[in-house]
Amino acid sequence: MTSDQEVSTSIRLEACAKTFDDGTRALEPIDLEIAGGETVVLLGPSGCGKTTTLRIIAGLEAPDPGGRVLFGSDDVTPLPIESRNVGMVFQSYALFPNMTVRENVAYGLMVRNVPKPERAVRVGEMLAMMHIEELADRRIDQLSGGQRQRVALARAIAVRPRVLLLDEPLTALDASLRERLRIEINDLLRSLGITAVYVTHDQGEAMAIGDRIVVMRKGVVAQIGSPKDIYYRPANAFVADFIGTSNRLTGHLSNGALSFQGGSIPWQRSEAAELTVMFRPQDAEIVAPTEAQIAGRIANVYFLGDRTKIILEAIGQGPIVVETTAQADFVIGSNVGLKINPDRIFEIDGET
Amino acid sequence: MKRSRIFYVNLAFTLLVCAFLIVPIFLSMLAGVTVNFFQGIKSGLTLSWVIEVWSLYADTIFLSLLIAVACLICNLLIGVPAAYVLARKSGRVARMIEETLVLPIAIPGLAIALALIVTYGGIREFRLSWLFILVGHVLYTLPFMIRSVLAVLSSFDFRTLEEGAASLGAGFWKRFRTIIIPNCRAGILAGSLMVVTLSVGEFNLTWMLHTPLTKTLPVGLADSYASMRLEIGSAYTLVFLIMILPLLIALQLYGRPRAAKTTISDPE
Numbered sequence: 131m132t133s134d135q136e137v138s139t140s141i142r143l144e145a146c147a148k149t150f151d152d153g154t155r156a157l158e159p160i161d162l163e164i165a166g167g168e169t170v171v172l173l174g175p176s177g178c179g180k181t182t183t184l185r186i187i188a189g190l191e192a193p194d195p196g197g198r199v200l201f202g203s204d205d206v207t208p209l210p211i212e213s214r215n216v217g218m219v220f221q222s223y224a225l226f227p228n229m230t231v232r233e234n235v236a237y238g239l240m241v242r243n244v245p246k247p248e249r250a251v252r253v254g255e256m257l258a259m260m261h262i263e264e265l266a267d268r269r270i271d272q273l274s275g276g277q278r279q280r281v282a283l284a285r286a287i288a289v290r291p292r293v294l295l296l297d298e299p300l301t302a303l304d305a306s307l308r309e310r311l312r313i314e315i316n317d318l319l320r321s322l323g324i325t326a327v328y329v330t331h332d333q334g335e336a337m338a339i340g341d342r343i344v345v346m347r348k349g350v351v352a353q354i355g356s357p358k359d360i361y362y363r364p365a366n367a368f369v370a371d372f373i374g375t376s377n378r379l380t381g382h383l384s385n386g387a388l389s390f391q392g393g394s395i396p397w398q399r400s401e402a403a404e405l406t407v408m409f410r411p412q413d414a415e416i417v418a419p420t421e422a423q424i425a426g427r428i429a430n431v432y433f434l435g436d437r438t439k440i441i442l443e444a445i446g447q448g449p450i451v452v453e454t455t456a457q458a459d460f461v462i463g464s465n466v467g468l469k470i471n472p473d474r475i476f477e478i479d480g481e482t
Numbered sequence: 483m484k485r486s487r488i489f490y491v492n493l494a495f496t497l498l499v500c501a502f503l504i505v506p507i508f509l510s511m512l513a514g515v516t517v518n519f520f521q522g523i524k525s526g527l528t529l530s531w532v533i534e535v536w537s538l539y540a541d542t543i544f545l546s547l548l549i550a551v552a553c554l555i556c557n558l559l560i561g562v563p564a565a566y567v568l569a570r571k572s573g574r575v576a577r578m579i580e581e582t583l584v585l586p587i588a589i590p591g592l593a594i595a596l597a598l599i600v601t602y603g604g605i606r607e608f609r610l611s612w613l614f615i616l617v618g619h620v621l622y623t624l625p626f627m628i629r630s631v632l633a634v635l636s637s638f639d640f641r642t643l644e645e646g647a648a649s650l651g652a653g654f655w656k657r658f659r660t661i662i663i664p665n666c667r668a669g670i671l672a673g674s675l676m677v678v679t680l681s682v683g684e685f686n687l688t689w690m691l692h693t694p695l696t697k698t699l700p701v702g703l704a705d706s707y708a709s710m711r712l713e714i715g716s717a718y719t720l721v722f723l724i725m726i727l728p729l730l731i732a733l734q735l736y737g738r739p740r741a742a743k744t745t746i747s748d749p750e
């Protein structure tokens with residue numbers, strides 16, 4: 131068990147594509163490097179190939195010929211999952227209904243022929259760590275969703291895997307529980323220092339957990355970067371739209387200003403005749419019409435408690451969304467000015 | 483008021499039908515312990531007919547049990563893995579095999595027996611041994627076992643459970659023994675009871691396949707009806723029922739599909 135001593139294993143995917151037997155091309159050749167101890171989140175809409183990528187790393191699917199999977203310096207491509215020493219948490223948990231919580235957590239150790247006393251100690255540690263000691267002798271069908279999730283995590287990390295793979299582990303839970311477990315999982319991954327790949331289609335979850343995020347789309351990587359990068363420097367309109375709300379302005383560039391319906395903004399950063407820029411709703415504010423270079427009309431106002439969401443029309447091609455914490459009265463139909471924080475405007479590839 | 487009258491009429495009718503069905507069986511069993519059937523119960527009760535049945539037909543009872551147990555073993559060894567393979571394969575071939583599996587249920591036992599005789603009857607030692615009957619029974623009961631296990635396999639996501647076990651390092655046989663089999667227990671149990679019951683009571687096939695030296699209980703029963711005193715036939719029926727009733731009751735308890743599901747999750 132040399133892998134026990136290893137602190138953390140890096141993962142490398144080389145040209146891993148996947149074509150299923152029925153001809154479905156789930157994944158275009160993908161190259162991905164995950165550093166030891168890093169948590170990488172695979173994010174993207176349904177059917178974009180997140181699970182397929184994860185299953186290739188796990189060894190549950192083989193990549194198309196030519197693709198390689200490396201753990202550290204070991205080429206694990208030909209190894210089945212049971213020889214890869216991975217920990218996996220499934221969306222449906224995949225807990226064994228014929229066993230108690232304790233037996234579930236002990237399963238991997240039992241398979242590895244860990245002696246009984248040592249096994250009991252390790253299982254005890256895991257149960258304590260996940261705060262499920264009092265559930266040890268329950269059967270799986272006597273657990274709530276959140277409790278199952280903890281058992282699944284405990285079971286996966288009990289064997290001290292080289293890498294931990296999680297496929298939408300929180301999707302089946304309700305919102306508040308999801309929030310709590312998300313924090314717990316985050317703390318757990320940090321304290322274990324384990325290399326982890328986390329699949330989700332929830333961008334909030336991805337932002338909170340990932341050191342880096344891999345945004346995928348139709349079997350292709352759309353962008354890889356830190357949560358901040360992805361949020362403020364989306365590589366294209368698809369990423370911008372997928373990660374939170376974004377406003378886009380497309381216009382003509384002349385004399386150092388980008389003009390569009392409703393006004394213009396100074397723009398020196400490129401020479402193209404026509405270009406698209408984006409900004410986030412919280413990076414703009416509503417001002418008096420005389421104080422801004424952009425003018426529009428309030429189409430709708432949503433009071434959200436801590437902030438207010440305002441929809442503006444008559445600017446650019448589509449509605450513009452602004453979020454503000456200001457307590458002013460916003461009157462629907464009134465003409466207002468829009469001021470955008472110049473440091474938070476980015477040019478993007480306008481194609482969707 | 484009116485509703486309750488309908489209820490009592492219904493109850494009376496149901497009881498009447500039950501009596502119509504049960505009374506003959508009861509009378510037959512009674513006849514098996516009556517000294518003289520034609521004089522009725524007045525003539526006294528005796529176990530001598532049962533003892534006589536035992537001395538005449540004990541070997542058929544043992545053969546029936548032997549075949550039933552052997553048949554069960556064959557079913558467990560063939561049927562359970564076959565069901566697993568069928569459940570795993572999603573292709574059209576697998577579905578076709580699944581459909582063909584019902585055929586032995588639809589084809590009369592006599593036809594199966596005839597097919598066996600035509601095909602293997604020439605192998606003399608085989609034809610004369612009880613194994614010939616066993617083959618017929620396995621052929622006849624296998625679909626029941628496979629269907630029963632298949633039903634349980636389709637009631638839970640065994641593929642993901644297996645992937646879970648594999649991710650924890652379990653190879654195929656380990657997974658099969660520790661995950662698949664225990665989670666299919668209810669289906670295997672229900673299937674086993676069905677197989678044993680069907681095998682013990684099977685007549686059509688067996689009657690065609692048997693030789694004077696390889697008579698099973700139901701064949702012996704027919705034989706005794708044809709050639710013995712009525713009391714002996716009745717005593718034989720009694721023995722048969724005592725053997726098969728517990729099995730039938732157990733089958734009722736475990737055999738229902740809904741019951742099968744709850745037994746998976748029930749603590750032992």
Ligand SMILES: Nc1ncnc2c1ncn2[C@@H]1O[C@H](COP(=O)(O)OP(=O)(O)OP(=O)(O)O)[C@@H](O)[C@H]1O
Nearest residue numbers: 150152154156175176177178179180181182183331
């Ligand atoms: N076993 C399979 N056979 C054929 N096609 C498959 C198979 N598994 C997945 N696919 C297809 O491959 C594509 C990618 O699937 P994948 O499960 O990786 O998506 P995903 O990103 O995990 O989506 P979701 O968020 O819905 O889980 C989909 O179009 C899917 O239909």
Ligand SMILES: [Mg+2]
Nearest residue numbers: 180181182297
């Ligand atoms: Mg998925």
